[in-house]
Amino acid sequence: MWLRLRLDIGYRDLFQGFVSSFRTGSNSESQFELESLWNGDRVDSLATLSVRSGFDLLLQALELPTESEVLFSAITIPDMPRIAVSHGLVPVPVDVCGADFRIDINALRGAIGPRTKLLVVAHLCGARTNLDEVLKIAAEHHIFVIEDDAQAWCDRTWRGDLRADATLFSFGMIKTATAGGGGLCRISDETIRTRMRELQATYPVRSNGSFRKKMLLSGFLKTISNRYVFGAILSIARLFGRDINDLLGGLTRGFNEGDLLAQLRHQPDRGTLRLLARRLRTYPEKHIRRRIKNAHCLINRLRLKKSHWELLSTPHSFWLFPYQTDQAAQLITELRRHGFDTTQRGRLEVVVSASGERRCPQATRLLERTVFLPVYPEITNAALARMADIILAREDRNQIPTPG
Secondary structure, X not given: OEOOOOOOOXXXXXXXXXXXXXXXXXXXXXXXXXXXXXXXXXXXXXXEOOHHHHHHHHHXXXXXXXXXXXXXXXXXXXXHHHHHHHOOOEEEEEOEEOOOOEEOHHHHHHHOOOOEEEEEEEOOOOEOOOOHHHHHHHHHOOOEEEEEOOOOXXXXXXXXXXXXXXXEEEOOOOOOOOOOOOEEEEEOOHHHXXXXXXXXXXXXXXXXXXXXXXXXXXXXXXXXXXXXXXHHHHHHHHHOOOOHHHHHXXXXXXXXXXXXXXXXXXXXXXXXXXXXXXXXXHOOHHHHHHHHHHHHHHHHHOOOOOOOOHHHHOOEOOOOEEEEOOOHHHHHHHHHHOOEOOEOOOOOEEOOOOOOOOOOHHXXXXXXXXXXXXXXXXXXXXXXXXXXXXXXXXHHHOOOOOOO
């Protein structure tokens, strides 16, 4: 069984991370080392426990009036609007379009109101959508723009669009160059950034024991992600009527159900900080190049240059490969039967407005039609070809015109 995602970390990094958590030294020293490495010639970043923690800190520092509206790209993880609500803010979804899930400009203009203060733009699946028009509109209305680049990071020198007011990066369990957790925030305004740092300094430090458990769990997950081992586990799960995706989702989730803010409001431990610094220094760019090459192979074999043209025109590192079809559920079943683990939405959801009145039909339709295919570096050319053949054969059997 080829998993749709594999932990993007080697056993050596896991071991070094585990050992480094026992080394003496202060958290502040480890944080300074990481931020210095990340900053380069700039001084505009803050390391946090997670991307969610960074978003929570930012909202605290901004001190927006209650009932202020926060515009969100309509497809995102549910914790982001949940955090906004916990601050007394009102999430407002903005419809998205295309295979790169970019913000629909007309929908953006229609969503802006007198109480609009923030816009959170999520770059999904590894795409880096063009923000020229988005930023122009935001500037016209004095809207603070936050880039959510949790799925888009692929290059240590890339710090998001510097025209945005803030950019948030994640190195959680299933992300590119994972450190088992950790986030990096680029904040343009020094006053806001200083306030975030002061707030974080009042938090308790997450225990290094929690980090060590995360390293052991990561090692376990990496071991069972071997396609033969995972295939055996999947067979056993089916025998007992269990959904393996629910089980793995729980193991890779960064935070538990319950009081989310209480979990977010911790300083990162030195183990996370040190491992993240190591990952930034040593992450092999060839992994990204291979992932992109695999994705382009699928684009060619599935003849998607016209129907999924955004996958080629938008800079993309393919953290996930989004394939659109009117037979999504059936295709997932077919691919799993042939040894390819795929899913339709993962943790992504369409944001619902507080009143429930604002609908995002394009985003809803996109998520219903999208199947996320595995293209990570370890998958072979033969497996990619077989996966493409299965997809094309199914489309032909159902008399659905081949895309493109």
